[in-house]
Amino acid sequence: MRSAANDLKRDDASAEQDLGLPPGAFADLTSGRRPVDWDLIGKAAAVWPLNERDLLPIHDDCPDGVRVHRLADSVASGRTINRGGSPYYEYRDTAMSRVASYRPEWISMLRVVEDSDPDNPAVEWNRGHLLYQFTYFVGPVNYYYRWEGVSHCVEMNTGDSVWGLPFAPHSFTSRSATEPAYILALTYGGDLLGDAQRELSVLGPRKARALALPAEQAALLRSFAEARLLSTEELARRAKLPAPYVAQLCAGEAAATGDETAALADALGVAVRELLPTRIGTEAGVHLAYRAESRSWELPEQGRAAYRVTQLAGDPAHPHTTALEVDVLPAADASAGWLSTYQHQYAYVLGEEPVELHWEHRGERRRERLEPGDSAYVLPGTRIAFAALTADPNTAGDADGAAARVLLLRVGGATTTDVRFALATIPGDGIERYLDEDRLWFKSDAAQPGAAHPDAAQPGTAHPDAQESDATDLESAREH
Ligand code: FE
Numbered sequence: 213m214r215s216a217a218n219d220l221k222r223d224d225a226s227a228e229q230d231l232g233l234p235p236g237a238f239a240d241l242t243s244g245r246r247p248v249d250w251d252l253i254g255k256a257a258a259v260w261p262l263n264e265r266d267l268l269p270i271h272d273d274c275p276d277g278v279r280v281h282r283l284a285d286s287v288a289s290g291r292t293i294n295r296g297g298s299p300y301y302e303y304r305d306t307a308m309s310r311v312a313s314y315r316p317e318w319i320s321m322l323r324v325v326e327d328s329d330p331d332n333p334a335v336e337w338n339r340g341h342l343l344y345q346f347t348y349f350v351g352p353v354n355y356y357y358r359w360e361g362v363s364h365c366v367e368m369n370t371g372d373s374v375w376g377l378p379f380a381p382h383s384f385t386s387r388s389a390t391e392p393a394y395i396l397a398l399t400y401g402g403d404l405l406g407d408a409q410r411e412l413s414v415l416g417p418r419k420a421r422a423l424a425l426p427a428e429q430a431a432l433l434r435s436f437a438e439a440r441l442l443s444t445e446e447l448a449r450r451a452k453l454p455a456p457y458v459a460q461l462c463a464g465e466a467a468a469t470g471d472e473t474a475a476l477a478d479a480l481g482v483a484v485r486e487l488l489p490t491r492i493g494t495e496a497g498v499h500l501a502y503r504a505e506s507r508s509w510e511l512p513e514q515g516r517a518a519y520r521v522t523q524l525a526g527d528p529a530h531p532h533t534t535a536l537e538v539d540v541l542p543a544a545d546a547s548a549g550w551l552s553t554y555q556h557q558y559a560y561v562l563g564e565e566p567v568e569l570h571w572e573h574r575g576e577r578r579r580e581r582l583e584p585g586d587s588a589y590v591l592p593g594t595r596i597a598f599a600a601l602t603a604d605p606n607t608a609g610d611a612d613g614a615a616a617r618v619l620l621l622r623v624g625g626a627t628t629t630d631v632r633f634a635l636a637t638i639p640g641d642g643i644e645r646y647l648d649e650d651r652l653w654f655k656s657d658a659a660q661p662g663a664a665h666p667d668a669a670q671p672g673t674a675h676p677d678a679q680e681s682d683a684t685d686l687e688s689a690r691e692h
Contacts, residue, residue: 213256214242215649216267220260223652230259242650271310277573277594281307283585286318295323295336301384306396307587312556314400314623315343316587321353321386321393328387330356330363340379343399346525346535348373348619350562351393356383359496371503373525373535378404380497396560398621402530406626427489427529429473430464436480436487437462450479491528501525511549517541518549519598520614532624539614540567540598549597554632555622557590567616568599592625 217227217238224238231238231252240246248267257264273279289305304318325334335356347355349368356365357374358381367387368374376382386393401409412420425431437447444462448455452475460466461476468476468487477484493499501524510517524535532555561567561582569588570579572595581601582588590596600615627635638646645651 213238213248213267214651216256216260216262217242218649218653220262221653223654223656231255273310274589274591276578277591278569278571278578278580278596279307279309279589280569280580280582281305281587281589283583286585286587292322299323300336306560307558307589309556309589309591311591312400312589312623312625313402313405314398314556314558314621316396316398316558316560316621318585319384319395319397321384321395323385324389325354325385325387328354328365328367330358330365332365332385335365335383335385337381337383340381341399342378342404343401344378344404344530344533345376345382346373346398346400346533346621347376348396348398348524348535350395351391352387353393353395354385354387356385357496357498358382359498362496364496366500369503371506371522371537373501373503375494375499375501375525375527375530375533375535377494377497396619398535398558400533400623402533402623403626403628425489427492428464429468429487429489430462432487432489433462433476436482440480442480447476447479451475493527493529499525499527516548518543524619532628534620534622536620536622537562538598538618538620540600540616540618541613542600542602542615547597549599550595551597552593552595553622554592554624554627556592556625557594557596558587558621558623559590559596560587560619561585562617562619563614565614565616566601567618568601570597570599571595592627 213227217223222230225235227233227238228235232255233241237246241248241252253264253267256262256267286304286306290302291304292299292302294300299322301322302320304320306316306318308314308316323334323336325332335354337356337358349355349372350370353368354365355368355374356363357376358364384395412423415423425435433447436442437444442450444459445455448458451458451472453472457466458476461468461472473487474484477487480487503522506522506524508520508522511519511521518541520539520541522537522539524537526533526535534553534555559569559582561584564584566581566583568579569582570577571590572578573591579599580588598616598618602615635643635646
C-alpha cells in the first residue's frame with residue numbers, strides 16, 4: 213500500500229481522502245495495525261490506476277529455503293487420467309512452490325505399444341500446452357512430438373531427455389508391459405507467464421503477433437530505430453556507416469560485423485547485447501539429448517570430485533534453464549561440494565540410493581535425508597550440497613561408482629538479468645525499501661508525527677533477511 217501510494221505521489225492524508233478513510237487510518241494500514249482487506253483493495257483498484265494484484269503479496273511457502281516433497285505424498289497425489297476412453301497416464305505431483313513457476317510431475321506411461329510408429333492409433337496426442345517442457349526419461353518410453361503438421365517418434369531410455377517449445381502436441385507410451393516406464397515432466401512458464409501474458413492479453417492477438425521478434429538482428433534494429441523516431445539516414449550518420457548499407461542491415465539483407473554492431477548500439481544509445489538476437493537450437497520444436505552422447509564432468513575438479521555432472525537437454529533460447537544429472541560420489545561430503553545459483557532449483561532423487569541434502573538459509577545450516585522418489589524445491593541463492601550416505605567408498609556405489617543420483621532442474625525466475633543489473637544500481641538501503649517499502653517518499657513535517665517511519669517501532673515487520681544487511685538510514689540523502 214505504501215509503495216503504491218508513493219508511486220502515485222499520495223501522502224497519508226491524500227491517500228485517506230482517495231480511499232474514504234478517516235485520518236490516521238493509512239498509517240494504521242501500512243504499519244500492519246489495521247488489516248488490508250478485500251474491500252480496501254477493491255476500492256484502491258477502483259480509484260487508482262492499478263490492479264488488485266499489484267497490492268497482493270505472493271505466498272512464501274518456503275520459509276526454510278527448501279521444501280522437501282516425500283515419495284508418499286507424491287503417491288497420494290496420484291491421478292490416473294484417461295485418454296480415448298482408457299487409462300493413459302498416472303500423474304503424481306513432486307516438489308513445487310508458489311514462489312516458482314515450474315510444475316514438475318512424475319508421469320507413468322500406461323499405454324503399451326509394440327512399435328515406434330508415430331501414426332500408431334493407440335497413441336493419444338495432446339493439443340500442446342503453454343508451458344515449456346523439460347522431460348527426463350526412465351525406462352523404455354516412446355516420445356511422440358508433432359511440429360508443423362509432421363509427427364515424429366523417438367525411442368527414449370533411462371537418462372535421455374528432451375526440451376520442447378510451447379503448444380507443440382506430444383505424447384508418451386511404454387514399449388514394455390513389465391518394465392517401469394515413466395518420465396519426470398518439468399514444465400515451466402518462464403517470462404511468458406505473469407505480467408507479460410496479462411499485458412499482451414490486453415493488447416490482443418494482432419498486436420501480440422506484431423510484437424513477435426524473429427531471431428534476427430534486423431528485427432531488433434528496426435524496433436529500436438522505430439522507438440527512437442530515427443530515420444535510416446540519421447542512424448547511419450550517427451553510426452558513421454553508409455545509409456544504403458544501414459538500410460540493408462535493417463532489411464536483413466546484410467549482416468553487421470561486431471564493430472558495426474557496436475557502432476549501431478552506440479548510435480541507438482543501447483548496450484551491444486540489445487542488438488544480439490537469441491539463438492534457438494530446437495529442431496522440429498524440440499532439443500533431444502541422448503545420455504550416451506551427453507557430456508559429463510567432475511566437480512569441483514577431477515581427482516577430488518564430490519560429483520560427476522551430466523548435461524541434459526536444454527536450449528540456447530533459454531539460457532536461464534539448466535538440466536543436469538548429478539552423481540554424488542561415495543567420498544562426497546557436504547563441505548566439498550557447495551552449489552549455488554541465481555535460479556530456482558528442483559531436485560529429484562533418481563535410482564535406488566538415498567542422499568543427504570545440506571543447505572544454508574539465512575545463516576543457518578540444515579540437512580535432510582532424501583530417499584529415492586523424494587524431491588525438493590530450493591529458493592534461488594540458497595547454497596546446497598549433496599552428501600553420500602554410504603560410508604565405505606570401496607563397497608558403495610553403482611556400476612558407475614556413484615553413491616546416489618539426483619536430477620537437477622534450474623530455471624530462472626522473475627529476477628531476470630535486467631532486474632539483476634537494476635538491483636546493482638539501487639543505492640544504500642534502497643533494496644530493503646524496494647522489497648518492503650516502509651516510509652513516505654519525503655520527510656513529512658511535525659504535523660504528521662511518525663508518518664515518515666510508521667513501522668519503525670513495529671517489531672516483527674522487518675524482512676527476515678534484514679539482519680544480514682548493513683542497511684543505514686540514508687533517507688535524508690535520498691530526499692527529492
Ligand atoms: Fe506435456
